[in-house]
Amino acid sequence: MAAQTLYDKLWQSHVVVQRDDGSALIYIDRHLIHEVTSPQAFEGLRLAGRSLWRRDANLAVPDHNVPTERVERSGGVAGIADPISRLQVQTLDDNCRDYDIVEFEINDRRQGIVHVVGPEQGATLPGMTVVCGDSHTSTHGALGALAHGIGTSEVEHVLATQCLIQQKMKNMLVRIDGSLQKGVTAKDVVLAVIGKIGTAGGSGYAMEFGGEVVRNMSMEGRMTMCNMSIEAGARMGMVAVDDITLDYVRGRTYAPTGDMWEQAVAAWRELHSDDDAHFDRVVELRGEDIKPQVTWGTSPEMVLPIDGHLPDPAKIENHTQREGVLRALEYMGLQAGMPITAIRPDRVFIGSCTNSRIEDLRSAAAVVRGKRVASSVKQALVVPGSGEVKQQAEAEGLDRIFIDAGMEWREPGCSMCLAMNADKLGAGEHCASTSNRNFEGRQGFGGRTHLVSPAMAAAAAIAGHFVDVREW
Amino acid sequence: MKSFIAERGVVAPMDRANVDTDLIIPKQFLKSIRRSGFGPHLFDELRYLDEGYPGQDCSKRPQNMEFALNLPRYQGASILLARENFGCGSSREHAPWALEDQGFRCIIAPSFADIFYNNCFKNGILPIVLGADVVDSLFRELYAAEGYKLKVDLEAQQVTTPSGDVYGFEVDEFRRHCLLKGLDDIGLTLEDAAMIRAYEQTARERSPWLFDVIK
Numbered sequence: 001m002a003a004q005t006l007y008d009k010l011w012q013s014h015v016v017v018q019r020d021d022g023s024a025l026i027y028i029d030r031h032l033i034h035e036v037t038s039p040q041a042f043e044g045l046r047l048a049g050r051s052l053w054r055r056d057a058n059l060a061v062p063d064h065n066v067p068t069e070r071v072e073r074s075g076g077v078a079g080i081a082d083p084i085s086r087l088q089v090q091t092l093d094d095n096c097r098d099y100d101i102v103e104f105e106i107n108d109r110r111q112g113i114v115h116v117v118g119p120e121q122g123a124t125l126p127g128m129t130v131v132c133g134d135s136h137t138s139t140h141g142a143l144g145a146l147a148h149g150i151g152t153s154e155v156e157h158v159l160a161t162q163c164l165i166q167q168k169m170k171n172m173l174v175r176i177d178g179s180l181q182k183g184v185t186a187k188d189v190v191l192a193v194i195g196k197i198g199t200a201g202g203s204g205y206a207m208e209f210g211g212e213v214v215r216n217m218s219m220e221g222r223m224t225m226c227n228m229s230i231e232a233g234a235r236m237g238m239v240a241v242d243d244i245t246l247d248y249v250r251g252r253t254y255a256p257t258g259d260m261w262e263q264a265v266a267a268w269r270e271l272h273s274d275d276d277a278h279f280d281r282v283v284e285l286r287g288e289d290i291k292p293q294v295t296w297g298t299s300p301e302m303v304l305p306i307d308g309h310l311p312d313p314a315k316i317e318n319h320t321q322r323e324g325v326l327r328a329l330e331y332m333g334l335q336a337g338m339p340i341t342a343i344r345p346d347r348v349f350i351g352s353c354t355n356s357r358i359e360d361l362r363s364a365a366a367v368v369r370g371k372r373v374a375s376s377v378k379q380a381l382v383v384p385g386s387g388e389v390k391q392q393a394e395a396e397g398l399d400r401i402f403i404d405a406g407m408e409w410r411e412p413g414c415s416m417c418l419a420m421n422a423d424k425l426g427a428g429e430h431c432a433s434t435s436n437r438n439f440e441g442r443q444g445f446g447g448r449t450h451l452v453s454p455a456m457a458a459a460a461a462i463a464g465h466f467v468d469v470r471e472w
Numbered sequence: 473m474k475s476f477i478a479e480r481g482v483v484a485p486m487d488r489a490n491v492d493t494d495l496i497i498p499k500q501f502l503k504s505i506r507r508s509g510f511g512p513h514l515f516d517e518l519r520y521l522d523e524g525y526p527g528q529d530c531s532k533r534p535q536n537m538e539f540a541l542n543l544p545r546y547q548g549a550s551i552l553l554a555r556e557n558f559g560c561g562s563s564r565e566h567a568p569w570a571l572e573d574q575g576f577r578c579i580i581a582p583s584f585a586d587i588f589y590n591n592c593f594k595n596g597i598l599p600i601v602l603g604a605d606v607v608d609s610l611f612r613e614l615y616a617a618e619g620y621k622l623k624v625d626l627e628a629q630q631v632t633t634p635s636g637d638v639y640g641f642e643v644d645e646f647r648r649h650c651l652l653k654g655l656d657d658i659g660l661t662l663e664d665a666a667m668i669r670a671y672e673q674t675a676r677e678r679s680p681w682l683f684d685v686i687k
């Protein structure tokens with residue numbers, strides 16, 4: 001048999017029907033559901049008089065709209081102040097009850113951001129096809145799964161058939177060899193990748209991350225990288241299974257046990273690209289070359305190392321590019337040529353499905369321990385990715401470290417990543433954010449986002465401007 | 473689903489690269505549990521000078537007259553001409569819903585983000601990829617002539633300009649078929665229900681842990 005990539009293997013084992021026109025019916029093992037992209041799908045199912053194909057392949061959790069302030073949160077769904085948000089969360093509860101789908105409700109200890117919850121509960125496993133009506137479903141590829149976001153029509157398609165009609169993607173390998181400098185994290189690596197290939201660089205590809213740096217990376221780090229493969233244009237990111245993967249999965253709530261665990265492990269050991277597998281595109285980076293990254297503009301590809309200076313549109317020849325840089329500088333209220341370290345965040349947000357896992361919180365806490373948030377910073381939010389992460393962090397005393405530094409310790413949810421709840425930026429405010437998108441208005445109308453790692457966000461909160469965490 | 477066979481309509485410009493889904497329809501409108509009514513909020517942050525919220529009457533809001541789509545010459549447009557990587561960002565289908573609700577049936581760009589591209593077909597919108605230089609020249613013609621219209625023919629896979637230039641485009645056969653016929657693809661898939669059951673049985677024997685129930 002011809003050598004295969006990890007993606008080829010995952011694809012092949014899930015083909016239900018291969019059609020002559022090049023499309024295929026692909027079986028979906030796990031479907032994750034949240035409140036924003038599912039109501040219209042359930043409604044469609046009802047209107048067409050169709051039933052759910054396989055109830056127990058679904059798992060639901062509200063995350064985008066949930067309040068993160070303890071007071072508002074303590075009232076459960078009924079306590080959500082915004083009536084439109086409340087209705088959306090309530091609709092998820094109602095749909096899950098009607099269709100008998102397991103849901104971790106708003107104040108369940110297991111509730112959290114869907115992409116943190118799936119792997120944490122062992123609901124997403126190596127070798128699975130995983131989908132969710134959310135583009136950051138790519139996160140789950142870190143476990144050696146084929147995971148990607150879908151639209152609401154496809155959510156309905158999966159509910160009704162447990163399948164999707166798909167076209168096979170091309171294969172891309174992003175290989176990062178060598179080792180990382182101290183203070184440089186998975187977030188910096190993936191931002192550097194996006195800076196190199198652009199936000200459309202991965203369009204049409206399934207992206208596998210490999211190389212020594214990735215092999216030595218924790219599961220949390222791998223999830224951060226796969227999470228942002230979509231920001232590099234690739235619907236799916238993935239990492240081969242190894243001992244780090246297996247150690248992570250073992251013992252999780254929905255992970256197999258006993259004989260079945262052994263059987264599963266034997267199959268999972270095959271989940272890597274063959275040595276001579278063909279990739280349509282290979283991108284290589286050296287770990288040593290990567291510095292802490294900060295985005296300055298309104299697209300994740302507008303990213304620079306911490307010692308960089310903002311671009312000068314006058315020096316850009318391509319018209320569309322020049323206009324893009326001009327518009328971004330204007331929106332961000334920044335001057336051409338200024339150093340990244342001169343940018344002063346008004347708010348700091350540590351959270352989101354990119355960087356709200358225990359390792360992320362530990363790395364931020366290590367930076368702020370015993371220090372105080374700069375007086376120029378209006379607010380520094382720390383929002384754990386799930387109730388379990390929150391509990392773990394509190395057991396380690398991380399919450400105290402943040403609170404003592406003048407930061408706010410919140411309840412789990414998407415929060416200021418996209419500002420669908422009350423956590424948002426004011427117009428013109430700059431934010432050091434560990435999330436994944438710096439689009440115009442993403443964190444609030446007129447808000448200005450700078451994407452960074454948790455350690456870099458924490459250091460900026462203390463210093464009042466971006467600083468090089470390697471010298472911290 | 474609405475079918476798409478051909479469209480002759482006024483073209484409106486969205487002259488910037490990497491137009492993301494947050495720009496197409498900002499997140500506050502995603503709170504709706506309905507599928508319609510997003511049109512007035514299409515490009516909300518560019519289109520109006522104030523901050524929009526769901527359920528408001530947009531006819532009274534201050535419009536940003538520097539935004540091309542607000543200009544009288546582009547009213548009633550059904551074809552959107554755009555730049556590289558249109559629709560990048562989230563998987564929200566609210567983006568094609570908003571475009572469709574506003575009357576757009578076709579988007580022409582040098583490239584699209586994968587998920588958005590796919591979502592268009594599910595909503596009767598045809599996304600067309602044309603070369604960057606072709607798109608460039610279409611932009612020039614569009615700016616030069618008020619009332620500029622294009623003819624898009626999915627059957628023939630061609631875009632025709634007012635001066636008679638014809639550009640062919642590629643589209644995946646299955647998607648083309650579904651769009652031409654306005655087919656419901658869930659219905660199509662369910663015709664293969666027996667194959668899905670058979671797959672499940674084999675997969676269950678091979679990898680039983682994949683069928684451990686969520687409970």
Ligand code: SF4
Nearest residue numbers: 136352353414417418
């Ligand atoms: S944390 Fe942000 S990116 Fe992740 S699922 Fe929530 S809103 Fe989407």
